[in-house]
Amino acid sequence: MKRSLIKEFRKIVGEKRCLWTPEDLYAYSHDCYARGNPELVLIVKSSEEVSSILRIANREGIPVTPRGAGTSLCGATTPIRGGIVLATNQMNRILEVSQEDRLAVVEPGVVTLRLHQAVESVGLFYPPDPASSAMSLIGGNVATNAGGPRCLKYGVTRDYLMALEVVLADGEILRTGSRAVKDVTGYDLTRLMCGSEGTLGVITRITVRLIPKPECKKTILTSFRTVEEASQMVSMIIGAGILPTTLEFMDHAYIRTVEDLMHLGLPVEAGAMLLIEVDGFREAVERQAKMIESFCRERGALGVQVGMTQEESDQLWAGRRMGTVALMRSAKLMISHDATVPASKIPDMVAHTHRIAREADLKVVIIGHAGDGNMHPIFLLDPSREGEMDRFRKASEELFLFTVRCGGTLSGEHGIGIEKNPFLHLQVDEVGVRTMKAIKAALDPKGILNPGKFV
Amino acid sequence: MFTREEALAEAIKCSGCGFCLSVCPVYEAVGIETLSSRGRVDTLRGVLLGQLELSERMMQILDTCLLCRACEEVCPPGVKLHRVLMEGRAKAVRQRGLPWAKRLAFRRLLKDRRYLSRALGYLRPLLKEDRGIPGSKIRHLPSLFSGIAGGRGLPPIASRPLRARVGPVTAPVGNPRGRVGFFSGCYMEFVETGMGDATVGVLSQEGFEVFYPREQTCCGAPALYSGDVEDALEIALKNARAFLSQKLDSVIVGCATCFDCLKKGYSSLSSSLQGEEKEMLEEFSSMVEESSSFLVKKGLSRRRRLSSPNLVTYHDPCHLSRGGAIVREPRELLASIEGLELKEMSQPRRCCGGGGSFGLAHPEISIEIGRWKVQDIQATGAKIAVTSCPGCILQIQEVARREGAEIKAVHLMELLHGAL
Numbered sequence: 001m002k003r004s005l006i007k008e009f010r011k012i013v014g015e016k017r018c019l020w021t022p023e024d025l026y027a028y029s030h031d032c033y034a035r036g037n038p039e040l041v042l043i044v045k046s047s048e049e050v051s052s053i054l055r056i057a058n059r060e061g062i063p064v065t066p067r068g069a070g071t072s073l074c075g076a077t078t079p080i081r082g083g084i085v086l087a088t089n090q091m092n093r094i095l096e097v098s099q100e101d102r103l104a105v106v107e108p109g110v111v112t113l114r115l116h117q118a119v120e121s122v123g124l125f126y127p128p129d130p131a132s133s134a135m136s137l138i139g140g141n142v143a144t145n146a147g148g149p150r151c152l153k154y155g156v157t158r159d160y161l162m163a164l165e166v167v168l169a170d171g172e173i174l175r176t177g178s179r180a181v182k183d184v185t186g187y188d189l190t191r192l193m194c195g196s197e198g199t200l201g202v203i204t205r206i207t208v209r210l211i212p213k214p215e216c217k218k219t220i221l222t223s224f225r226t227v228e229e230a231s232q233m234v235s236m237i238i239g240a241g242i243l244p245t246t247l248e249f250m251d252h253a254y255i256r257t258v259e260d261l262m263h264l265g266l267p268v269e270a271g272a273m274l275l276i277e278v279d280g281f282r283e284a285v286e287r288q289a290k291m292i293e294s295f296c297r298e299r300g301a302l303g304v305q306v307g308m309t310q311e312e313s314d315q316l317w318a319g320r321r322m323g324t325v326a327l328m329r330s331a332k333l334m335i336s337h338d339a340t341v342p343a344s345k346i347p348d349m350v351a352h353t354h355r356i357a358r359e360a361d362l363k364v365v366i367i368g369h370a371g372d373g374n375m376h377p378i379f380l381l382d383p384s385r386e387g388e389m390d391r392f393r394k395a396s397e398e399l400f401l402f403t404v405r406c407g408g409t410l411s412g413e414h415g416i417g418i419e420k421n422p423f424l425h426l427q428v429d430e431v432g433v434r435t436m437k438a439i440k441a442a443l444d445p446k447g448i449l450n451p452g453k454f455v
Numbered sequence: 456m457f458t459r460e461e462a463l464a465e466a467i468k469c470s471g472c473g474f475c476l477s478v479c480p481v482y483e484a485v486g487i488e489t490l491s492s493r494g495r496v497d498t499l500r501g502v503l504l505g506q507l508e509l510s511e512r513m514m515q516i517l518d519t520c521l522l523c524r525a526c527e528e529v530c531p532p533g534v535k536l537h538r539v540l541m542e543g544r545a546k547a548v549r550q551r552g553l554p555w556a557k558r559l560a561f562r563r564l565l566k567d568r569r570y571l572s573r574a575l576g577y578l579r580p581l582l583k584e585d586r587g588i589p590g591s592k593i594r595h596l597p598s599l600f601s602g603i604a605g606g607r608g609l610p611p612i613a614s615r616p617l618r619a620r621v622g623p624v625t626a627p628v629g630n631p632r633g634r635v636g637f638f639s640g641c642y643m644e645f646v647e648t649g650m651g652d653a654t655v656g657v658l659s660q661e662g663f664e665v666f667y668p669r670e671q672t673c674c675g676a677p678a679l680y681s682g683d684v685e686d687a688l689e690i691a692l693k694n695a696r697a698f699l700s701q702k703l704d705s706v707i708v709g710c711a712t713c714f715d716c717l718k719k720g721y722s723s724l725s726s727s728l729q730g731e732e733k734e735m736l737e738e739f740s741s742m743v744e745e746s747s748s749f750l751v752k753k754g755l756s757r758r759r760r761l762s763s764p765n766l767v768t769y770h771d772p773c774h775l776s777r778g779g780a781i782v783r784e785p786r787e788l789l790a791s792i793e794g795l796e797l798k799e800m801s802q803p804r805r806c807c808g809g810g811g812s813f814g815l816a817h818p819e820i821s822i823e824i825g826r827w828k829v830q831d832i833q834a835t836g837a838k839i840a841v842t843s844c845p846g847c848i849l850q851i852q853e854v855a856r857r858e859g860a861e862i863k864a865v866h867l868m869e870l871l872h873g874a875l
């Protein structure tokens with residue numbers, strides 16, 4: 001990048017927030033999936049700064065990749081065409097939490113967990129809870145339409161968005177939505193931006209809908225002899241019309257990993273485990289928990305554990321959240337898919353995944369937000385093994401084909417990024433691609449926003 | 456110390472997940488990923504792989520770590536950041552010579568007299584002073600500074616070092632229960648001598664004969680943590696010799712940082728030694744005990760009470776709660792004092808931002824981090840923050856003064872000593 005341009009950008013954000021040493025570029029070059037080569041890092045503090053930056057970038061045709069906490073699992077955050085990384089973490093004010101209107105207005109750099117804490121302290125609740133919520137930013141959550149365990153009952157990030165402020169590629173500032181719970185005025189641009197992975201605009205302000213905080217919650221842990229039994233149980237629970245808050249599936253290897261990490265006395269002998277949470281009014285929670293307990297016992301669960309203390313269940317959930325990354329203790333590379341199928345297909349999906357992995361000679365661990373069919377087959381890879389990455393690519397394709405065939409989707413929550421870009425055609429047909437391209441061209445004609453992703 | 460291979464083995468475990476970002480106090484203060492836990496592991500991996508150089512920026516990355524190890528505690532694959540960082544610092548010393556850390560410290564502290572008092576403890580080993588002959592050189596230090604600092608005043612060094620007040624052997628009160636060594640550390644020796652008095656005092660109240668060898672010197676943490684392995688080794692051996700000349704049950708330390716250095720630092724240093732020296736260092740290291748945990752192990756023989764009831768809160772020094780995993784013991788001792796009520800702050804284990812010489816080199820970051828701690832203490836309503844590290848105490852006091860917060864930080868041993 002030309003010196004004079006860097007100077008121009010530096011004028012906007014000041015010296016301290018304009019970084020271009022090799023070390024800074026290195027530290028901002030990656031997410032959890034891949035590394036790119038940015039030329040400049042700008043840390044922004046206001047919509048106006050973002051707007052000024054985009055105006056110049058658009059004029060010069062410089063790629064701009066918005067960045068949250070860089071926890072994307074699919075390369076969405078990786079600046080693969082160089083240019084500018086636009087870091088949003090210092091735009092981190094919670095501007096309003098309104099009990100009357102049950103909403104919060106925040107800047108994109110607020111850490112998800114901080115939003116949870118802020119609204120819960122006044123008796124409100126923001127349900128979306130990606131396992132990365134301790135560090136992910138709300139802007140990143142919106143841009144990836146993040147989900148999480150609680151989404152079974154409460155829905156995903158998209159379902160809580162009321163309004164956005166978005167800086168478009170040419171620097172214009174777009175305001176979508178309103179503070180009204182119902183709003184059908186015009187196209188739903190809020191939802192268009194949600195999940196757009198930084199390719200349509202930079203989100204600079206977010207209004208989220210809140211709900212009253214459930215009075216209490218309860219965790220139920222059930223174990224099964226085999227993954228098949230556990231996955232059938234998931235389908236049965238959903239089929240029986242029971243709606244827990246979460247219904248998490250973990251296979252044997254994952255249980256082991258969490259146990260090694262947290263020492264909780266988990267049923268490490270079990271083939272699989274379901275971690276179920278129910279919440280709501282106390283009486284309802286008690287009744288639901290009993291119902292689930294007897295349901296699981298009657299249908300052959302190995303063990304059912306109810307009545308954990310709050311601390312025990314917090315620990316268990318922490319283990320669940322950290323377990324995925326802890327698998328790195330025994331693997332050189334770990335890639336977590338998030339192919340999602342209708343709930344009735346979960347047993348098939350699990351069986352299929354195992355078969356595919358076996359045939360490709362790959363190690364796979366399966367967990368999932370099983371209640372909503374969002375499974376995470378986590379592949380533990382060793383790139384130095386002959387042909388391993390090729391076999392992995394083929395296995396992935398087979399898996400995606402299977403999910404699409406049974407009415408599911410390539411990605412339930414992690415997004416497309418660069419990881420799943422080559423597979424997009426499996427699910428989105430020509431008309432779909434053309435429509436997406438038209439939208440992209442209309443909003444970002446020069447293609448400067450997070451280029452190389454999506455379309 | 457740690458080899459390049461060991462450091463690299465740690466660094467490549469990093470998945471980039473970012474869990475550590477949620478606890479790195481420096482990242483929260485500066486908001487720049489390069490200076491965060493993940494950024495450090497990542498760029499250091501770059502250096503170890505030969506993709507990045509030990510540039511000025513890299514020096515800042517190495518230098519702006521508190522070594523509080525909060526990141527290690529939440530890291531799912533278990534990356535031991537300190538190993539990577541220490542190898543980075545050692546490599547920097549090998550390649551560029553020592554001065555960077557010192558230079559920074561000097562520059563800062565000469566500009567601000569508030570840091571001078573803290574500085575003293577850290578400067579001594581860097582200046583290679585011999586603690587064996589106190590007095591002469593220490594008196595030179597202030598005059599040296601006052602000249603360069605434009606006469607902005609002298610550090611509040613205790614008028615008499617601890618050794619001028621506490622004899623080489625202190626007799627036990629009542630039934631003798633054993634014989635221990637006392638490792639003072641620079642703060643207690645030269646700055647906050649009252650804490651040293653109190654630690655020896657409590658040990659003696661509890662029936663221990665306390666041996667306080669004059670040949671001991673600084674624990675060597677400043678040298679070790681700056682990557683100066685050679686000097687650290689020399690210091691370590693000197694300390695080991697000073698204590699092993701006597702028959703002792705244990706060596707008691709009242710400073711969290713010294714404890715961590717003597718316990719963990721020395722045992723990793725010993726890996727670069729052989730034969731008799733190696734054995735000596737390992738033996739010494741294994742005898743080291745932190746004051747509160749030693750007392751809990753032995754059991755208190757006397758009842759203590761406060762003259763008037765008081766509400767206190769407890770701050771966990773990083774070097775105890777992580778390095779040594781001593782969290783329960785100080786609280787047990789507090790609970791044993793009649794008339795004392797402990798109210799926990801929301802994040803007792805969060806770093807105070809002192810971080811040894813960190814506060815000198817990066818006052819803005821250090822004070823920002825300290826401010827959260829002080830606010831957390833204030834929120835409990837307690838006027839007294841108890842802790843087990845003179846470094847944390849100085850930091851908390853200083854930030855509280857700046858913020859106009861009416862809180863006092865005291866050492867647990869002072870509280871115990873005064874409560875009899």
Ligand SMILES: Cc1cc2nc3c(=O)[nH]c(=O)nc-3n(C[C@H](O)[C@H](O)[C@H](O)COP(=O)(O)OP(=O)(O)OC[C@H]3O[C@@H](n4cnc5c(N)ncnc54)[C@H](O)[C@@H]3O)c2cc1C
Nearest residue numbers: 068069070071072076131137139140141143147198203413
């Ligand atoms: C341990 C772990 C667990 C995870 N668990 C889950 C889970 O349970 N559910 C789930 O859905 N995901 C999960 N993820 C994936 C990831 O955390 C989410 O996608 C998260 O929403 C990303 O947030 P971020 O702030 O890190 O965004 P980043 O990774 O920095 O960015 C993600 C994408 O959003 C864009 N972007 C970021 N901020 C903005 C903005 N202000 N404006 C426009 N575009 C922007 C980026 O360009 C990029 O394309 C997990 C990741 C990890 C490491």
Ligand code: SF4
Nearest residue numbers: 469470472473475530
């Ligand atoms: S928590 Fe550990 S693995 Fe995750 S980014 Fe930090 S150092 Fe790397």
Ligand code: SF4
Nearest residue numbers: 479520521523524526
């Ligand atoms: S040791 Fe502390 S300051 Fe250093 S990177 Fe880890 S959390 Fe941050």
